[in-house]
Amino acid sequence: MGGGKMAGILPVDTRPWPERRDEALANQTMRTTISLTTRRLQAGQLKVFSDYPEAEEARQRAILDKRAAIKDMDHLLEQFSQAVHEHGGHVHLARTAPDAVKLVRAIAEDSKVRRVVKTKSMVTEEIELNRGLIEDGIEVLETDLGEYIIQRAGEKPSHILAPAAHKNREEVLRLFERDASQSGIEPPPDDDAKTLTQYARRRLRQEFLRADMGITGGNFLVAETGSVVLITNEGNADLVTTLPRVLVSVVGVEKIIADWQALQNIIQQPALNGVGQRLSSYTTIVSGPTGGDAAEGPQKWHVVLLDNGRTGLRGTEYEDVLSCIRCGACLNVCPVFRQVGGNAYGSVYSGPIGVVETPLLTEGTILAEMPMMACTMCHACVDACPMDIDLPAHILSLREENVEKHAGSFSTRQTYRWWARWWATPTGYQRSLRMARAGQRFYMRDGMLRTAPGLAKGWFQSRNMPPVAKETFHEWWKRTHEEGGDRHE
Numbered sequence: 001m002g003g004g005k006m007a008g009i010l011p012v013d014t015r016p017w018p019e020r021r022d023e024a025l026a027n028q029t030m031r032t033t034i035s036l037t038t039r040r041l042q043a044g045q046l047k048v049f050s051d052y053p054e055a056e057e058a059r060q061r062a063i064l065d066k067r068a069a070i071k072d073m074d075h076l077l078e079q080f081s082q083a084v085h086e087h088g089g090h091v092h093l094a095r096t097a098p099d100a101v102k103l104v105r106a107i108a109e110d111s112k113v114r115r116v117v118k119t120k121s122m123v124t125e126e127i128e129l130n131r132g133l134i135e136d137g138i139e140v141l142e143t144d145l146g147e148y149i150i151q152r153a154g155e156k157p158s159h160i161l162a163p164a165a166h167k168n169r170e171e172v173l174r175l176f177e178r179d180a181s182q183s184g185i186e187p188p189p190d191d192d193a194k195t196l197t198q199y200a201r202r203r204l205r206q207e208f209l210r211a212d213m214g215i216t217g218g219n220f221l222v223a224e225t226g227s228v229v230l231i232t233n234e235g236n237a238d239l240v241t242t243l244p245r246v247l248v249s250v251v252g253v254e255k256i257i258a259d260w261q262a263l264q265n266i267i268q269q270p271a272l273n274g275v276g277q278r279l280s281s282y283t284t285i286v287s288g289p290t291g292g293d294a295a296e297g298p299q300k301w302h303v304v305l306l307d308n309g310r311t312g313l314r315g316t317e318y319e320d321v322l323s324c325i326r327c328g329a330c331l332n333v334c335p336v337f338r339q340v341g342g343n344a345y346g347s348v349y350s351g352p353i354g355v356v357e358t359p360l361l362t363e364g365t366i367l368a369e370m371p372m373m374a375c376t377m378c379h380a381c382v383d384a385c386p387m388d389i390d391l392p393a394h395i396l397s398l399r400e401e402n403v404e405k406h407a408g409s410f411s412t413r414q415t416y417r418w419w420a421r422w423w424a425t426p427t428g429y430q431r432s433l434r435m436a437r438a439g440q441r442f443y444m445r446d447g448m449l450r451t452a453p454g455l456a457k458g459w460f461q462s463r464n465m466p467p468v469a470k471e472t473f474h475e476w477w478k479r480t481h482e483e484g485g486d487r488h489e
């Protein structure tokens, strides 16, 4: 990867966090479904590891392999590109999201593509590929069930692994009924999960056969053989990669791994940690277009390798973020994510990894405030992460950077300095509590402190807190232990 470092470009919901958060909190259906889904997925992760202790050893090896691959990324990507080329494929490097979209649009134009079928891919969400293709008059259809549902709803994925995690069955039925009225296919008779799935299957089957181009992401890039590896639970990747005459795989550069031994170590991890399965139901491996040894598959195969700010993280304290396998385990345990769901984060990457990754990829130009706002510092994410990515440490570092950048005015700095000195002494701390207790009644509603004067007002914009107790612990201790009071009170 030659050339200078360049910040990535990500689509973003520019509304302030309190607005996005409050909108999410008001959506009771979404909150119920997200809460149920995340708890179910987390329970699956815990169970599979307790039933299958050997998985832990593979996880440890996978971390070592992945960290080594990130260090050796330049060489491995070259090896990957060489192997793809030898098998008749083409590799393109996109430095930014617009570069990647431009490349895919050019490939589609060159091949006179009118219809595209896609697998689920966070990278193509990141670059807003569908929008670019639709602008060119191309029909784009998502074939992953969750993505198909949210495409019908005109929404964004709310979870890295389960894009429609915020929708319940009644909502899906209504979307499919509307879809059926346009497609002419018999609508599903009820909201049973099986009949809903059967409808999507009937509907999508005809589209696979009509499509000119298949577009996929990629879970892993194997440098040794120039292979793109996809894991799914629905098998749609098999059809997307074999039926259309042109195939484009859009994959982040950080997905590189050295060889098949490394693949063996890591391939179970997304399923184990994401959904609590020992292995995903389908593994699709693409190593070249049809011709030569391959009896079936696309006539043309292009791989678009996306940087978009990723290589800028190498050699920094945040390098381990590039080991993320998008399993979603950190989302499933996050108390903030469980309340607000993915769409409130304002980026395609949500939850703890999104809070860290979005500002990092964009050099702090996008959603830099999220590490301050959407984390309780409970550390549940680092325990859940199979790749041992130290998300809480990164969130703290990003908070520090944010404060350095934005708390720049002399008066703000002086106020924080004064506050730090005042609270560093027991007397200062206890006096400030007494002052707060005396004045707090003006700022209380329904038994909680909802606002405060001066600088503290901003803190209460997204939080509330219980009032200072009538008697603090220190006061109680003093009264009962130091002034000859009743010690058994």
Ligand code: SF4
Residues within 6 Å of the ligand: 160, 323, 324, 325, 326, 327, 328, 329, 330, 331, 353, 384, 385, 386, 387, 388, 389
């Ligand atoms: S940060 Fe860890 S837990 Fe979160 S999605 Fe990535 S690999 Fe999974």
